[in-house]
Amino acid sequence: MSSKRKPLQLAVLASGRGSNLQAILEAIREGKLSARVAVVISDNPEALALERARQQGLPALLVKPQAYSSKAAYEQKLVEICKSYQVELIVLAGYMRLLSSTFLKHFLNRVVNIHPALLPAFIGLNAQHQALEYGVRFSGCTVHFVDNGMDTGPILLQAVVPVCPHDTEDTLAARILVQEHRIYPLALELIAQGQVHLEGRRVWIEDWEKGSVNLWPGIVP
Ligand code: GRF
Numbered sequence: 001m002s003s004k005r006k007p008l009q010l011a012v013l014a015s016g017r018g019s020n021l022q023a024i025l026e027a028i029r030e031g032k033l034s035a036r037v038a039v040v041i042s043d044n045p046e047a048l049a050l051e052r053a054r055q056q057g058l059p060a061l062l063v064k065p066q067a068y069s070s071k072a073a074y075e076q077k078l079v080e081i082c083k084s085y086q087v088e089l090i091v092l093a094g095y096m097r098l099l100s101s102t103f104l105k106h107f108l109n110r111v112v113n114i115h116p117a118l119l120p121a122f123i124g125l126n127a128q129h130q131a132l133e134y135g136v137r138f139s140g141c142t143v144h145f146v147d148n149g150m151d152t153g154p155i156l157l158q159a160v161v162p163v164c165p166h167d168t169e170d171t172l173a174a175r176i177l178v179q180e181h182r183i184y185p186l187a188l189e190l191i192a193q194g195q196v197h198l199e200g201r202r203v204w205i206e207d208w209e210k211g212s213v214n215l216w217p218g219i220v221p
Contacts, residue, residue: 008035008192011087013078013095014042018049019177020093020114020184025056027185034192038085041078043097059085065097075103082107089191092146093184101148109198111146112191114184116176118142118158123151128173131163139163139172141180143187145198154201157187 007028012021021040027033040053040060053060061081068074082090083106092099092113104111117127119142122134131139140160147153159179163172190196195206 005034005192005194008188009038009086009088010035010091010188011082011085011089012037012040012049012053012091012093014040014047014049014093015044015096016047016049016094018047018052018093020180021049022052023181024091024093024185024188025052027189033185033189035089035188038087039081041081043095049093071100072102075100078103079106089188090146091184091188098150099146104146104148109145112156112187113144113146113151113153114180115142115144115151116173116180118160119144119151119155126169128169128176132167132169132172137163139176141176141183143183145203154198154203156190156196156203156205157183159183 010024012024014021024033024035025037028035028037037053037058040049040058042050042060042062043065045062045064050060050062063074063077063081065071065074068077088110090107090111092111099111115123115127117131118138118140121136122130122139128139138160140158142158143156144151145153145156159182161172161175161179190205195208197204197206
């Protein structure tokens with residue numbers, strides 16, 4: 001998609017490895033995503049995501065929750081940082097904390113997350129383990145807007161992944177991750193292009209509804 005809009009200013013919040021951050025940065029570099037990562041924030045000093053951001057010359061901030069007197073004070077600090085970088089969209093990418101309304105009220109419908117399961121199934125931690133234990137034949141990943149609940153916000157995009165007979169948590173996670181890296185940048189680009197509209201918990205994608213974009217060629221006519 002080409003665009004004359006200004007690149008969407010992102011803050012990426014990550015607690016760990018940062019492979020989704022990397023996929024987002026690559027999509028930007030390849031011109032597939034009209035966005036700019038203004039700041040990367042982590043709650044974990046060991047997060048590889050911080051290292052990846054620094055390697056790209058991006059502001060990479062460690063904000064330790066333990067340094068604040070309360071969750072509200074910590075989240076207020078996150079709000080201040082995001083506002084100081086003129087962030088338009090908050091992208092949670094393996095961020096291991098639940099954001100409360102202290103934060104969310106400042107970025108209403110402007111916070112997205114990726115979850116490694118087909119929501120509403122298998123919310124919370126160890127979603128791949130939960131999928132294996134349950135015995136589902138398919139799992140996948142979900143990009144959704146963030147509300148006050150755990151993995152409960154309106155769903156933007158999903159991708160389906162088969163569960164194979166001899167899968168371990170790691171092999172399933174790896175298969176899902178390939179799809180995460182595909183749909184997260186795509187979802188962000190749809191937002192960047194102003195194509196995404198919320199109506200209650202339904203998310204409408206403009207050109208897709210009109211039939212001029214096919215997110216699943218070969219699957220949906
Ligand atoms: C991903 O599986 C994502 O779905 C989940 O946390 C993991 C983060 O991976 N929310 P990474 O840090 O982006 O590599």
